[in-house]
Amino acid sequence: MGIPQHGQSAADILQTLAAYKQHDMAWQDGRVLGYIYSAGKEAEELIKQAFTLYLSENALDPTTFPSALQLEKEIARMTADLLRGDEQVVGNVSTGGTESIMLAVKTARDWARAERGIERPEMILSQTAHAAFHKAAHYLGVKPVVVPFHPDTYQADVTAMRAAITPNAILLVASAPNYSHGIVDPVPQIAALAAEHNLLCHVDACIGGFQLAFMRQLGYAVPDFDFTVPGVTSISIDVHKYGYSAKGASVILHRSKELRRYQIFSCLSTTAYAIINPTVLSTKSGGPLAAAWAVLHYFGQEGYQRIVREVTEAAQRMMAGINQMADLRVLGRPDMCIFAVESDTLNVFQLADVMRGKGWYLQPQFSADPLRPNIHITVNHSTVPHVDAFLQDLAAGVAETKQLEPLDMAVVKSQIDGLLASLPPEETAASLYALAGITGSELPEETAFINAVLNVLPKPLAEKLLREYFNDLYV
Numbered sequence: 001m002g003i004p005q006h007g008q009s010a011a012d013i014l015q016t017l018a019a020y021k022q023h024d025m026a027w028q029d030g031r032v033l034g035y036i037y038s039a040g041k042e043a044e045e046l047i048k049q050a051f052t053l054y055l056s057e058n059a060l061d062p063t064t065f066p067s068a069l070q071l072e073k074e075i076a077r078m079t080a081d082l083l084r085g086d087e088q089v090v091g092n093v094s095t096g097g098t099e100s101i102m103l104a105v106k107t108a109r110d111w112a113r114a115e116r117g118i119e120r121p122e123m124i125l126s127q128t129a130h131a132a133f134h135k136a137a138h139y140l141g142v143k144p145v146v147v148p149f150h151p152d153t154y155q156a157d158v159t160a161m162r163a164a165i166t167p168n169a170i171l172l173v174a175s176a177p178n179y180s181h182g183i184v185d186p187v188p189q190i191a192a193l194a195a196e197h198n199l200l201c202h203v204d205a206c207i208g209g210f211q212l213a214f215m216r217q218l219g220y221a222v223p224d225f226d227f228t229v230p231g232v233t234s235i236s237i238d239v240h241k242y243g244y245s246a247k248g249a250s251v252i253l254h255r256s257k258e259l260r261r262y263q264i265f266s267c268l269s270t271t272a273y274a275i276i277n278p279t280v281l282s283t284k285s286g287g288p289l290a291a292a293w294a295v296l297h298y299f300g301q302e303g304y305q306r307i308v309r310e311v312t313e314a315a316q317r318m319m320a321g322i323n324q325m326a327d328l329r330v331l332g333r334p335d336m337c338i339f340a341v342e343s344d345t346l347n348v349f350q351l352a353d354v355m356r357g358k359g360w361y362l363q364p365q366f367s368a369d370p371l372r373p374n375i376h377i378t379v380n381h382s383t384v385p386h387v388d389a390f391l392q393d394l395a396a397g398v399a400e401t402k403q404l405e406p407l408d409m410a411v412v413k414s415q416i417d418g419l420l421a422s423l424p425p426e427e428t429a430a431s432l433y434a435l436a437g438i439t440g441s442e443l444p445e446e447t448a449f450i451n452a453v454l455n456v457l458p459k460p461l462a463e464k465l466l467r468e469y470f471n472d473l474y475v
């Protein structure tokens with residue numbers, strides 16, 4: 001396929017683009033319980049208008065587009081204030097949680113190199129911390145030292161973190177909350193441990209920053225996680241999650257300019273213009289900035305409080321309803337509106353497929369000793385009107401799943417073990433694809449068996465397989 005020889009009409013192009021979406025899940029119905037944060041049509045209209053107003057402005061250069069600088073400073077200040085930072089707290093808007101986390105890790109790496117002479121940096125994080133930290137480690141040459149989570153609370157195990165600190169340690173990570181179970185780590189203890197050892201402490205509030213801060217304002221019991229906690233040196237908070245803005249907006253906040261200095265990159269070593277980048281990207285649309293700024297002003301604190309109350313109540317009803325079902329159980333005590341569900345009596349990967357058939361997206365999560373496979377649920381404002389429908393469909397989904405041929409992980413594991421023992425490594429991927437029913441570059445319809453295979457494979461092999469699969473998929 002090449003670029004079309006002749007240009008097409010705008011109407012035809014838009015029609016084709018709309019048609020391309022036909023196999024996407026209809027998130028507008030509030031049934032995609034992950035990936036989506038939507039707070040209603042009116043806000044979405046404003047977001048679109050604000051985004052397109054700044055679509056072509058290039059936030060790369062604040063001297064040419066001072067409006068982008070102003071928007072970014074104001075968004076950073078508003079989020080710093082929400083997280084109770086003082087006037088010393090500074091921040092930048094990045095394209096998402098992953099980029100904010102990469103910037104926090106880069107800051108720690110370069111701070112530790114400059115201030116403490118550390119050349120082989122290590123960061124210590126719980127197994128429940130987001131994959132973005134592993135990605136940052138991979139890109140930035142920082143060693144991730146992963147410690148187990150507490151098996152009863154799913155919180156980071158601070159004793160294990162303490163034991164993992166070596167002279168090369170630069171950064172301790174806390175999640176507020178972790179994505180998988182929606183549970184906030186003991187941030188005050190982790191931050192105090194960091195301070196005790198002269199380390200930086202990043203709080204990943206990418207998903208929780210907005211929701212938890214407004215829950216606290218509303219009087220819900222919320223664990224301490226923000227800049228009022230001594231020892232916290234940076235926080236990431238995503239406006240494109242529970243800030244309900246367009247995708248492409250997160251904020252990385254630092255306790256001070258002295259720390260943020262290590263985030264910024266400059267380059268005069270080429271024949272071209274001076275590059276000075278506080279974030280990873282150079283050229284970037286002003287759209288996400290304008291949309292984020294707009295939505296913060298549209299809702300205001302009162303609007304967010306209303307949304308947060310409704311979402312919190314909806315999530316609590318969903319969790320209570322699930323815990324009343326004999327076959328399902330919410331894991332731990334989630335702190336906000338995201339949570340995980342497991343079962344003793346059925347395969348949750350099959351349940352996720354059955355629910356998909358009913359129009360609901362629930363996200364499979366793999367086992368992580370002592371955790372068994374489970375499914376993750378993110379409740380956002382568009383889910384609020386559908387709580388009863390969800391609980392009804394889930395009860396029906398459980399009954400239907402129990403009628404299916406059971407998918408026994410132990411059987412899958414013995415099949416895989418047999419395959420791995422009998423095959424030369426170069427044939428492993430093709431045979432695993434065949435076993436899982438994956439063909440070439442197709443997207444799978446049913447995922448339960450594929451997830452079961454991935455769940456029992458050794459993790460490095462499963463990761464390699466997924467890389468190969470995506471290498472084929474994007475051809």
Ligand SMILES: Cc1ncc(COP(=O)(O)O)c(C=O)c1O
Nearest residue numbers: 096097098130132179204206207
């Ligand atoms: C706790 C947490 N951290 C980081 C991220 C990564 O954010 P993004 O997908 O915007 O890069 C997520 C995404 O869900 C998250 O939940």
